Amino acid sequence: VYRRNSGHRVFTHADWAVHRKPSRYARHLALIFASRIFRSLIPPITAVTLISTLVGVYETLLKEHRLPAQWPHVTLALGQGFQLTAFALSLLLVFRTNSAYGRWWEARMLWGSLTNRTRDFVRQCLAFFPEDAKRLREAAVLWTIALPYVVKAHLREGNRLESELEGILTRDEVDALTGATHRPCFVLAALSQVVAAAGLDPQLRQRLDTNLTAFEDCIGGCERILRTPIPQSYTRHTSRFLMIWLIMMPFTLWAAYSWVSILLSGLFAYLMLGIDEIGVQIEEPFGVLPLGSFCATIERNLRELHYSNPEARFAALPW
Amino acid sequence: VYRRNSGHRVFTHADWAVHRKPSRYARHLALIFASRIFRSLIPPITAVTLISTLVGVYETLLKEHRLPAQWPHVTLALGQGFQLTAFALSLLLVFRTNSAYGRWWEARMLWGSLTNRTRDFVRQCLAFFPEDAKRLREAAVLWTIALPYVVKAHLREGNRLESELEGILTRDEVDALTGATHRPCFVLAALSQVVAAAGLDPQLRQRLDTNLTAFEDCIGGCERILRTPIPQSYTRHTSRFLMIWLIMMPFTLWAAYSWVSILLSGLFAYLMLGIDEIGVQIEEPFGVLPLGSFCATIERNLRELHYSNPEARFAALPW
Amino acid sequence: VYRRNSGHRVFTHADWAVHRKPSRYARHLALIFASRIFRSLIPPITAVTLISTLVGVYETLLKEHRLPAQWPHVTLALGQGFQLTAFALSLLLVFRTNSAYGRWWEARMLWGSLTNRTRDFVRQCLAFFPEDAKRLREAAVLWTIALPYVVKAHLREGNRLESELEGILTRDEVDALTGATHRPCFVLAALSQVVAAAGLDPQLRQRLDTNLTAFEDCIGGCERILRTPIPQSYTRHTSRFLMIWLIMMPFTLWAAYSWVSILLSGLFAYLMLGIDEIGVQIEEPFGVLPLGSFCATIERNLRELHYSNPEARFAALPW
Amino acid sequence: VYRRNSGHRVFTHADWAVHRKPSRYARHLALIFASRIFRSLIPPITAVTLISTLVGVYETLLKEHRLPAQWPHVTLALGQGFQLTAFALSLLLVFRTNSAYGRWWEARMLWGSLTNRTRDFVRQCLAFFPEDAKRLREAAVLWTIALPYVVKAHLREGNRLESELEGILTRDEVDALTGATHRPCFVLAALSQVVAAAGLDPQLRQRLDTNLTAFEDCIGGCERILRTPIPQSYTRHTSRFLMIWLIMMPFTLWAAYSWVSILLSGLFAYLMLGIDEIGVQIEEPFGVLPLGSFCATIERNLRELHYSNPEARFAALPW
Amino acid sequence: VYRRNSGHRVFTHADWAVHRKPSRYARHLALIFASRIFRSLIPPITAVTLISTLVGVYETLLKEHRLPAQWPHVTLALGQGFQLTAFALSLLLVFRTNSAYGRWWEARMLWGSLTNRTRDFVRQCLAFFPEDAKRLREAAVLWTIALPYVVKAHLREGNRLESELEGILTRDEVDALTGATHRPCFVLAALSQVVAAAGLDPQLRQRLDTNLTAFEDCIGGCERILRTPIPQSYTRHTSRFLMIWLIMMPFTLWAAYSWVSILLSGLFAYLMLGIDEIGVQIEEPFGVLPLGSFCATIERNLRELHYSNPEARFAALPW
Structure with missing residues (x-):
């Protein structure tokens, strides 16, 4: 698989404890x-x-x-020129690295936003779609689960997208998807169709559409970082x-x-x-961020939201 | 309890006065x-x-x-290499600490946003829900009060969530909640159900939904900071x-x-x-920010908004 | 009164002219x-x-x-350690002061936003409320005028809120207000009631509610800065x-x-x-920003918007 | 007229070519x-x-x-104190100048936003207002054209506002406007009246109102920069x-x-x-930014949008 | 054609691999x-x-x-003045270059936003417009494809706009367009007409209008950067x-x-x-950013969205 730097992984409380230990200096x-x-x-x-x-x-x-x-x-003596340029060099170097850090953090935020908004979109679908539209609900959840995998394959080389989407989309759907040139756009078009088919109040439909626009911004933001270096x-x-x-x-x-x-x-x-x-x-942050873990987390969260549909459980609660 | 640094606490005017005293240099x-x-x-x-x-x-x-x-x-003489690297080292060190400060302040802003929007959400519920929907109003307020406690338990180790939620949610509700893997998402799903049950005008419902989306963004933002170090x-x-x-x-x-x-x-x-x-x-800001105080403040504010429901008091006022 | 630094005042063109004079160096x-x-x-x-x-x-x-x-x-000679640390110290010092400046400017922006949005809220009320709802219009304007004074009293010590609200709210209203623990929230709840009472189209009501949310964000943002030092x-x-x-x-x-x-x-x-x-x-910017002047400016603007209600004047205009 | 620095002007491609020439060093x-x-x-x-x-x-x-x-x-020898302070002084100086640059650029962005949103507002008015509301359309366009001139006069000394508004507003309108203390607020109130008079669908009215709120934010942002120095x-x-x-x-x-x-x-x-x-x-950026050119550009764009109303021309097009 | 620096091009994975190779130092x-x-x-x-x-x-x-x-x-000895100014010079130089970088990156983000929102706008048109409005759909897509070309011609010298729009707009449309002074505004007015002609629910029309406003902001933002140097x-x-x-x-x-x-x-x-x-x-980023490639990419994406309209393909899918 394509993973340049194994140091970038999802951190747990245990990782943080190690990260803060004074013994880190010796270890490093x-x-x-x-x-x-x-x-x-x-x-x-x-x-x-x-x-x-x-x-x-x-x-x-x-x-x-x-x-x-x-x-x-x-041999050369040290002199003014050296001092001046030493200083400018350090500034230039640290500023450039900081700009790269800014890109990396923006990429992380875009994926964070993708995480939040997929959860939000599924939450809305489950609350807004009519109760009997079981099939549409499922389609909405599954295509939303597919989205991050498709975006990952769009940003990285060497993905096995078809095997990753197994168990999420049907064979036919995967074929239609992989036939498209810009696959993330295809997923959003599919989600737009699902929303249109649900026959919602335009007001609620507008809320869902806002999240689709947020997805467009995430995808486009990632492409921008990938396609344009400093x-x-x-x-x-x-x-x-x-x-x-x-x-x-x-x-x-x-x-x-x-x-x-x-x-x-x-x-x-x-x-x-x-x-x-x-x-x-x-x-180029997409080779070092743990996108695989992000996709898996999103899938886990959305499946929980859907299958343990709160409606059923809340039936027991007093309202 | 889990509190790494007792220096991070909610500041009062008296704290600021001490903070500004010239004697601080001697004290430090x-x-x-x-x-x-x-x-x-x-x-x-x-x-x-x-x-x-x-x-x-x-x-x-x-x-x-x-x-x-x-x-x-x-022994070594000083020379160009030392000077150059001294400079670069200082820049690197201070920039790294500044990035950490940026993370800490972003975490504080996300919790600030959680504070503002829980207040806003409850204000809207009290103004939008029909007068006779007493039970739904109460459910909205109580689940909103539960939200920050659940987020805190999601971000920190070693919380006693069940005892903290006593007096807020019922035994059954707490059980349903702790049965979920991603508990903050469960709370938002519950709030979505409450809003759906209120039978509001879609326009007003949309306003409430906007705040639920804001909650998703706060939760996701905190997770992003917790899961991804510099x-x-x-x-x-x-x-x-x-x-x-x-x-x-x-x-x-x-x-x-x-x-x-x-x-x-x-x-x-x-x-x-x-x-x-x-x-x-x-x-990693969640171990040092006084999340406990934040939760208590939110609870106090929301309870005041609800129990001293302005409606009653405004009855006396001339409109 | 509580004013730590008389240097922070609202600037006029004359102040700017003095500020730019080359003689400033001698004066300073x-x-x-x-x-x-x-x-x-x-x-x-x-x-x-x-x-x-x-x-x-x-x-x-x-x-x-x-x-x-x-x-x-x-006596000590100078050496590498001094040079290295001199550099790091300057960076640390100037970065810390810059972070404080960032907080100060954010506080100023939040008050600027409070200014803009109170004007916007009153503009909307005057345009949206039915013509005959004189009493409600007045209530909306007066409670909006009260808001910045209440926020100021919330952020500073030693205010005489009751005397400041004289001529804005009635005795009864001031009593109800000062009875609340979180007074800015009380004002927003009151404004929500006024808006609810106006019986507007939900679409227009939503616009007003957006500004109420903006107020919540301003208030919460100020509290965040006040309660959390660097x-x-x-x-x-x-x-x-x-x-x-x-x-x-x-x-x-x-x-x-x-x-x-x-x-x-x-x-x-x-x-x-x-x-x-x-x-x-x-x-801690709220002790040094001229909040009193800000409140007075907002009051002056809102009173002009209300009493010289353009409607009357525009009657003369050709549409 | 009030123009402190003639170096700040609207740049053309020819200006950029000169700006990039290596001969700039000699010229400077x-x-x-x-x-x-x-x-x-x-x-x-x-x-x-x-x-x-x-x-x-x-x-x-x-x-x-x-x-x-x-x-x-x-005469004094150089020593540690000089070196330390030289460093801190440079940082302090450059950071302060950078903060001033930040203010200048924010002011430029606020005027940019005013430009975009006036165009957007007029575009919306022409698309949303009913076809027969000729008078209202014209009022909307003309008051929108007046807005930047009024804001300019609000931010700078020594403007001849009345002569600038000749050919835009009628004598009566100018009188009503100059009678107000806060003139930009008056223009926004007038535009609110125009929008209210158009009898639009609340949904479309809301879109127009969003732009009026954006105008409030631009005006308030400029006032903030003008009234509050570093x-x-x-x-x-x-x-x-x-x-x-x-x-x-x-x-x-x-x-x-x-x-x-x-x-x-x-x-x-x-x-x-x-x-x-x-x-x-x-x-203080408003004395150095070419506000006059900005106003003229906005006027030219809006007049083109209005008089060469695309509707007429699109009549020829195949839909 | 007008391309100042061939180093700015759209990056592929292969480019990144070269970019990261340790041999880059020797190559540079x-x-x-x-x-x-x-x-x-x-x-x-x-x-x-x-x-x-x-x-x-x-x-x-x-x-x-x-x-x-x-x-x-x-010959001159080195001394305090040189040291002080060396430091200040480096800071000034690197900060100025960083501000220029900020402008360049903002320009890139504005074009990124143009990319995202054109895709979003077309996605919405295809989902919202009634099925039988074939002609309107096509008009929406084609005018949206024309937009980036028109913006490019607005920002750069020496474009052959008419030949670029061949195959996108008809001869008549191009003539109407090139007759306008501010051509991007003309395109947005045309798109507003198309949206108005579609007879949509105001709620959905509002979503489309939000994207038109986003286009206005992109265009205005680019003009701001082009017209105002540091x-x-x-x-x-x-x-x-x-x-x-x-x-x-x-x-x-x-x-x-x-x-x-x-x-x-x-x-x-x-x-x-x-x-x-x-x-x-x-x-001045518009001379160095690969705007031509951006336009071509947008055109390719939008044409795919339109011609391989998912509706047709989704017909085969189970909902």
Whole structure:
């Protein structure tokens, strides 16, 4: 299945307890080499470390007179330009990562909204549809259950939509659905038909239609995030800025730290590249959010709302 | 009971007066060792202090020639890499804490919205329901009072929901409720039934339904915050960045401060780790917000709205 | 009366002209010792200045050999830790003050919304209520005028609500109102009764009800801000961070500035503590916003809308 | 007329092309002394330059022994306090300017909303009003055209409202309007009357009323921005912080730059004060936004919608 | 055609995979001289490099006594002023670019909203319009398809609107449309006519009208962004600040780096100017967003919704 980062999962109270433990610092440090961020950054970190080593070897050879004496030193002093740009680089990097975080959180909110509104839509259908319209009620619930699965398949690669919809829609319905190009729109059109068939008071029908509009906004919002990255020029300039900085760094470190500068180069490269990498990882949020769990939760909630239809139970209650 | 941080309570004018007093600085300093933040950070602060002591002992033994002379010095000069990363670290830390603050404030707003809309819903029921529907009015008010308690139990561990609902719902109603998996949805379904039973004009019914949708959004919003932490990769990288920094710091402090650097290491560790810790504490806001007080306030307000039904009192007024 | 900061008042064009004058810099500097911020910070500024003086006296005595020679120097060099934390402290301080500003501006927006919607509600009542319902129209206008006064009394201490409502509500009405625990809710219940009594088309009644819901949201939003400060752990850590910094500063300043460092300590303490103090002052906005002026403006507008009822005047106009 | 900053105008594609040209850097530099910001900052910049000159003269006289030898040097070394506060000052300054930008952009959005909703309101009137209600349609369009002019006169000083409304409202209507204290409210009351007179289906009337509520929100939002500046304590502290910094700066610059420090003082003062000045200029946005152009655009659009009533033209179309 | 930056295109899963590859750092570095940002910055970068060269030549001639000995050195030490302003400059630059990003993202959201709501509008028309109103349904769909093309032509220069509308509207309709000054408003008026002609229940008509209002808001929002740049004083001050800084930089670099400072000057100029340039590029977002693709996607979706009208297909389904 398509799941880039196993760290994004639905949190329980037990997860939060672990999350808050002071021992987290030790755990995080211990697992540093196992972290996805570190592993995906091995190439650029290696490059920076290599440059640092070359600077060290060159300077050592020069000092030991094993290179022509007129060859120049390559170490650089620190100066105003470095200070200014260090500052601008940090700001640029953290702002870019924050924009990516904003996209990730918006995607999460859109799925949250999909969760709330599917529940709301089913609650309304059960309260508004006439009691004898059993078939229509069931159709409304089942197509609403199908919606998040269809949206997930719309946003991610490599889904097995047909097997996921087994037990929700009939074979014929799945065929009609998968025949459409824009499948989420097809589901909404189907739900509009169900609502139209229920013959409701226009006032109540309007309430249901409001939720269908909310679904359109969720779907469109997800598509917007998926189809439009942060402007490439922004991403590229940040990336170039960072690399130029990391490439120049070893030249400024040698004088003060000699061979330790190799270690420090690698370390600083990891710390700074890591900020960029987090941003890039969460910029496309649908690969990292646990959409599968969301769909399953929605299905569970809606099935409970429908099958344990409160009407039956409330019959016992005093009104 | 489950209350992680006693500092989060409902503020009164007297609290604000204390909050603004210039003497707060002295008070905060005096209570530093009693603070929850400090106490939960004792392990990592101790670790940093220990490293600092070891650096001091090693360098002293080396200087007094009680270690082999060829063993290297371990102190580090400051340099460009440190400056750059110091800056990036501060930004990362403060931005992460700010995102956690954003979550905390959103949770507070969702509960505020729950407060407003329960009041609004009861106001509407009392104004819209026919005068003789005493039983339905009461059912509407009582189930609305139950809602925040049920949401609280949904968001927190270790609640005694059944005892809290005593005096609000009947034994039968509580049993039906606790039999459901998603209890807040059950309450909304029950309220939908009450509204359906009132036989209102569809226009007025629509107004009530709008508030039920608002309840769905509050509940779903809270679940979203509870189930989804800030991306773990972000949290972990910040935490690793901070620890690497704090571990390297003692090596750079010894040359300038000798034994005072042990004190300074501990102090700087406390100040920086504290920022991270605040963020982690408020990232899951439902354990720290005074949800119990919120529920009690809502209950008090709704009961007043209902029992001192203005209708009776307004009878005396000239319209 | 309860007015913490006379600087918050309703601005006129003349105020803006003064506000923009280049001479503002001179004026602000001249009034520095008269400023509320400065006066409320005298205790901590004095403390920092005193520490600075003690450092100076101690170091001078030591230098002049009037103290035992083995007593240590207490001045500190600057180093990495200071630089890192200086940066983090500034960020923490300015972000916290910005969050307080966000609360203040939200409170202002809620009162702005109360202003807009009371005008809108009265506009609707005058357009929707039947022409002959003079008494109901008047009741709607007067209770709407009462609303902001009641909300103000709900948010501030030491109001004389009864005298403020004189000339708006009758004695009986004021008694019924002040008998309620949650008075703003009582006013909304009363307005709901007035609307119910008007016998409107449900469609138009719905429009009025939408504004009543908007009132509930304004009231609840204000209560939320009043009852919930920025997390205390955040405020306290910022305050501790700042004080630790200011206490350590004199030790680092003496070497470079000798006796001038006393002046500089006080000055830097004022500048940094001032940022914190502004945040604390506006964190509870209802004591500093000119709520009295807002209420008076709303009353003036609504009375004009009502008494100079356009209907009469438009009679002369060609439609 | 009242137009503080001619730089704020409605942008065309040609303006954008100029705006993006790389030659902008040269143009901006060349026009530095002509810039409004620079000219309004001449007094404080002169003051800082003067202080710098005095420091230079004093130190030179001292060095040349033309002043009593026991007189002290006034130059200051840089140190921790300066570094910390430099950082905090920049943050404070840029955040304050950003808040002012937020206000400016909100004002622009409110006028944008006024533009959209006047168009929407007229579109609805033309589609909803019965075909034979020619007079009412015209009244609706003309009063809607009048609205932005009235709002502009409400927000700015020195408007010639009566001449602006010539050709829109009749003499009688203008008299009735200018007789009101709160004129935008009067226009909305008039529009409410027009809508009430049209005898529409309540459902459609509700749609029109929603736009009237949107107008109330726009008007109230503008008033809020106009009447409430950023808290004065914030503005004043930033201004004092900046001035103290700029006054101390010449004392720290002399040692390194001698007479060049006069030039540098003036330059740095210009750069830093400029940030503050921009914020102050856009904090009250209604003097700088091209409200006149906005009103003219709205009028042009609405007249086109009305006079070239699509109905007539669509008659030719196949439905 | 008018497309300023080919980097902004609709992203696919394959694009995201490339976007996340660690090899992106190497790719970005390799393409640095081909980047649009770099190429448009050649003039100012050249200027800074030239100044740096002149400083080097002058100082070298002076040192080699080929210039009069009394001619002064032009190199500058770093000092407080530089540090302070470096910091403020970075903040100003990054905040301005972030505001531009905010505008770009808002524009993207407005087009996203246009996408969602056109789909929603067509879904509603197909569900609400009577079955036999074939012609009206088609008119609704086709005019809705025309809307984004018309909005695009309204926001960009150099469109061939007439050829784009071929196959969507008839010759007569296109003529009527292009005869209007404000064409998007004309389309909305046409859609209002179609809705009015459908003779719907007012409740359902209201739902459609809500989407027409949403279209008005999208169009007006885009116009607002197009017609109003970030305040020119802000842009110009940032630009001047940056240029003054870059011009002074070579004077401070020579002492430490001698001839290498020419390279460093150019590099730092590129890195800092690049941040400004990104902001300027995305400040007017309609030239860089792939509006053409958006229009094509909307057309495809709406045509599918219409021609593969679910009604027909659902006939086979069991309700």
